[in-house]
Amino acid sequence: MSKNIREYAELDDVDRALLAALVADARIANNRLAARAKVAPSTALLRVRQLIDRGVVRGFHADLDPERVGRPVQAIVAIRLRAHDRRHIDTFTATVSRLPEVIQSFHVAGDDDYLLHVAVPSASALRDWILDKVTTNPAVAHSRTSLVFGHEPGHPGPL
Structure with missing residues (x-):
């Protein structure tokens, strides 16, 4: 177990x-x-x-409304890395965790390696962010962006 x-x-x-x-x-x-x-x-x-x-409770967080803090455009950015070695993964993880536009980052299995939930002020800011922070990252081979039209926070399920 x-x-x-x-x-x-x-x-x-x-x-x-x-x-x-x-x-x-x-x-x-x-x-x-x-x-x-x-x-x-x-x-x-x-x-x-x-x-x-024990690490069961990881923290207490304020749940901010991105629109009310000037970041109304949200997107999910799927990232595929060039290589799948520890160095690339650790470097990419450390980089994206420091970007203020990233609300959540998921390291996933499947066709993509990461899913990033981002919030930015405008569509042009999203385009610039993708060009400046994603496509220029040497660890990134491919990205795909999906706009978020709505988001309802979930919960951890039955306890």
């Missing part, structure tokens, strides 16, 4: 209740979080800290 599966099996009903409440509202007050999980506030605080220490 892999480590991730073993760790998932170690989540009990209290952990799952805490996680479900945090997914619904990461800013929930600890006393409300405890009430939802049916535990004492001190227990909720300790258990959340343990979930963070």
